[in-house]
Amino acid sequence: MKKAGGTQETGEAAHCETCSVRKLALFQPLSPKEVVAAQTFRRAFRELKAGGSIFRQGSANKEIYTLHHGWAYLYQNLADGGRQILRFLLSGDFFGFQADVGSGERLHSARAITPVGLCVFSRSDLLEMFKEHLELGIRLTWMTAYEEVVAYEHIVSLGRRSAEERIAYLLLELYNRVRIRERNPQDIHTVEIPLTQELIADACGLTQVHVNRTIKSLERKNILTFQSRKLHVPDPERLAGIANHSHDFLITKPIL
Amino acid sequence: MKKAGGTQETGEAAHCETCSVRKLALFQPLSPKEVVAAQTFRRAFRELKAGGSIFRQGSANKEIYTLHHGWAYLYQNLADGGRQILRFLLSGDFFGFQADVGSGERLHSARAITPVGLCVFSRSDLLEMFKEHLELGIRLTWMTAYEEVVAYEHIVSLGRRSAEERIAYLLLELYNRVRIRERNPQDIHTVEIPLTQELIADACGLTQVHVNRTIKSLERKNILTFQSRKLHVPDPERLAGIANHSHDFLITKPIL
């Protein structure tokens, strides 16, 4: 029986010391000693096909992850069948660390958009990690607080921004997040974003149809083009101008 | 010159050991030794009048807080003058811990709804706190992760729930959060919620006018009444039934 989206466990993957995404991730400002420690806490390296499920709402809250490569997203399903995307995950992103809310179950699901590679850690190792490597614990806290700030930005978008503003904001955020991951970009103004209009809709709280109309409208105004997974932004400042933002966080200076 | 909403610093307030809200808060599962440690980290106890500003977007990100008594809220202003409430704060709630996003500035503001009392801690003490009292550090991490889960729930509301569902969800959440704070309630079905319809609107991403119409409609269906700051819910399960939720977190088993 073939598992949908296929999971593959391997022990093979670059060591943390030489990992190209490490400087983005949980283990960024660490000393060599702590990086080695991180390595020992890593329980597996797992690869999934595009569309594969990483974890599901209701499953046991036992693993935490760093996305080594590829794109994924965190989401939640509703009683009426709707879906809300909570966060897009890019290489180096840390995710799956959820407070224990009593049931020991996950409240959200995660799914791969492209093929992905995951560094898997065990939740039960956290206490030991805290005890033996304080810097790792502090870093974990910092990452979680950072995610909260990003979530608050998402709340602002959904609560108070128009469809055009939401989409402008999201695309600009993704544009910047992809850009800081590129070592030597050829074209500063173009980034690859492997999202369908439906995924954008589920993140922005809109319908796919209306996302299409809004993007088309932005294209007509020469603010951006988004075709065959390539986002082109001739003038990022102009895009920022229509995003109705109140500070520059995520828009001009994303950290992750 | 009188400061709007007046701030008052006092050293007077119950010691942490005897604090009635401690079991809700950052310091909940701690040993007596750690509670004493927490006490030593507390830099001030501050009281504000209703409507007073606790901190503002753009100010220095140097203090963190536990709300000792009263109601407050975290919010963000937008370029176009709009306002989005991110979180309502009740007694025992921990807030103001924000990741450093480079500028060292706060991205959000906080304001008192009723008169409030705040336990003030210094951000710069955190490192020492982590080092010397591991349990406090772990607890801080847990609280932050918990806040993230709550924020995700808010995202789901704003992105995918109708006005009626959002309001039902918010009122039910607040109903439960107030209830677990009451030691011996007289009337299980009635709680005091000092929010105006405008505050509810700014949290739910709606207009005050539409919040009014929606609440009136819920009252006509005998699902709840909300008059002169008293929320009455004859049948919480029935209210939950219209909230379009996908799990019971916050709706039937809030932790804070």
Place this chain on the structure above:
DNA sequence: CGCGCCGTTGAGCCCGTTCAAAAAGTGTGG
């Protein structure tokens, strides 16, 4: 070449907004 997913476009509707005004609280000072 055919199938399936994704993007595009149109027409009509509805939920929530906007603008406006009045009614009902709430607090304050005399």
Place this chain on the structure above:
DNA sequence: CCACACTTTTTGAACGGGCTCAACGGCGCG
């Protein structure tokens, strides 16, 4: 205790942003 000011709630009427339903087109892939 009343008068006055201000805040909050309530209600009406009209508008519009985004949704729904539906159909078609295009591109990738087997």
